[in-house]
């Protein structure tokens with residue numbers, strides 16, 4: 135539909151055009167607006183998600199919220215507030231009036247009511263300038279925390295859209311200025327002190343103080359550890375430092391891009407999500423890509439052999455060559471020899487062989503560690519007033535009943551948000567259903583839930599047609615659902631798992 139054909143909601147529409155729990159798209163003064171009906175209630179909000187502009191008209195209404203079909207951000211229909219990451223900014227709201235059988239969308243509302251934190255630590259320090267760290271700082275200010283707030287980050291750039299570093303930015307289809315999550319003004323306006331190039335070397339839990347490598351000591355009232363994870367480094371016999379690349383930071387991505395200017399062939403070591411996204415992005419740049427990995431099908435351990443085979447075929451169709459069941463034996467000049475004996479002439483290697491949670495600080499401080507920083511359901515560590523969130527944290531997941539640690543952008547941000555609320559006294563449990571997405575060429579793969587092992591995989595639709603929902607089950611229980619081109623089904627699966635958690639049967643269990 136072009137602008138000329140869009141429905142002018144100011145002029146009024148018949149109520150019959152908006153089914154109960156349904157949505158209607160239109161425009162108000164040139165802005166795209168979505169009207170949602172819930173029984174007698176009517177809401178009008180901005181039609182595009184503030185994360186990547188996803189169409190909320192294709193999302194799911196759950197209670198008085200609407201969820202974005204692309205990466206599951208959640209907005210309040212009443213206030214427009216971005217209740218759950220990955221969107222951090224609210225959408226606009228308009229006043230709706232019903233006169234008889236006609237619904238009119240009137241003027242834009244100004245609904246932001248300043249909140250007041252119930253508990254205000256003397257200061258809050260966040261170690262880590264990534265997904266969890268920024269989302270926490272953002273939420274602290276949203277929740278009305280007005281005290282001193284510092285993010286201490288070892289990165290040399292302000293918090294960035296890390297998932298983009300292996301996708302559009304690396305492929306050359308996203309501009310550099312899209313990568314920072316926030317502008318410098320954002321930190322200034324919210325009085326967030328952002329210390330970059332600052333690695334925290336020690337934490338004294340008794341004195342409530344951290345020490346930065348440059349010697350600076352910072353005291354805190356409450357602390358959030360959001361130290362993320364570091365790429366696993368593999369020794370590659372014969373390779374020089376400049377031949378081997380890892381990808382975690384903005385700087386890493388820029389270094390790879392700089393190399394692509396003169397590169398013709400690249401070897402990706404590891405068929406991980408990051409390895410494969412790098413393969414896709416470099417192929418998009420016209421570079422010939424080989425992938426070597428020790429396992430069977432790519433990502434088989436995470437999504438099973440069927441999805442793994444689909445992903446392999448997708449990459450092969452774009453010219454990527456796989457060398458599965460082997461690894462690198464040695465490098466000599468430009469020649470990489472694989473364990474199966476194949477020699478490849480490559481310009482450089484990118485290693486995507488997994489990450490390890492960054493635990494050094496927590497270990498040094500004597501916090502409880504359990505293959506991650508151990509936190510309770512409120513994301514508080516073994517020391518009161520010290521919280522942990524994101525890739526580094528292992529938490530009791532009520533959905534699986536297990537203590538889990540994941541490496542998902544949305545989970546890290548949502549944990550940062552919940553930790554922030556708890557720092558200011560909310561006592562909110564972290565019970566979100568894990569979600570992640572991955573992009574390979576024009577195929578987006580969404581994953582909800584968490585399945586480390588399963589006893590049945592059910593495929594509804596067709597992987598080859600790129601239109602399916604793959605369900606991972608243990609007994610009767612759905613543990614996780616992967617979808618391709620079925621965004622609504624992914625949202626429904628998430629809502630279903632949330633409902634399951636609240637069901638009396640699970641409560642008793």
Ligand SMILES: Cc1cc2nc3c(=O)[nH]c(=O)nc-3n(C[C@H](O)[C@H](O)[C@H](O)COP(=O)(O)OP(=O)(O)OC[C@H]3O[C@@H](n4cnc5c(N)ncnc54)[C@H](O)[C@@H]3O)c2cc1C
Pocket residue numbers: 261262263264265266267286287288289296297298299300332333334335360361362363381382383408492495523524525526540541542543544546547569570571572573
């Ligand atoms: C290239 C790439 C693509 C990805 N794509 C996706 C995707 O498509 N979907 C998805 O769900 N997930 C994706 N992920 C994973 C996602 O980015 C992570 O799960 C998420 O960033 C974790 O957030 P975090 O805040 O825990 O850690 P991070 O975002 O890694 O932030 C950690 C921060 O801690 C800092 N730090 C660590 N130790 C110290 C210290 N001692 N002192 C000071 N600072 C310290 C680091 O410098 C960094 O700023 C991707 C990751 C990468 C690298």
Ligand code: FES
Pocket residue numbers: 183184185186187188202203204205206207220221
């Ligand atoms: S575009 Fe809406 S969550 Fe990403």
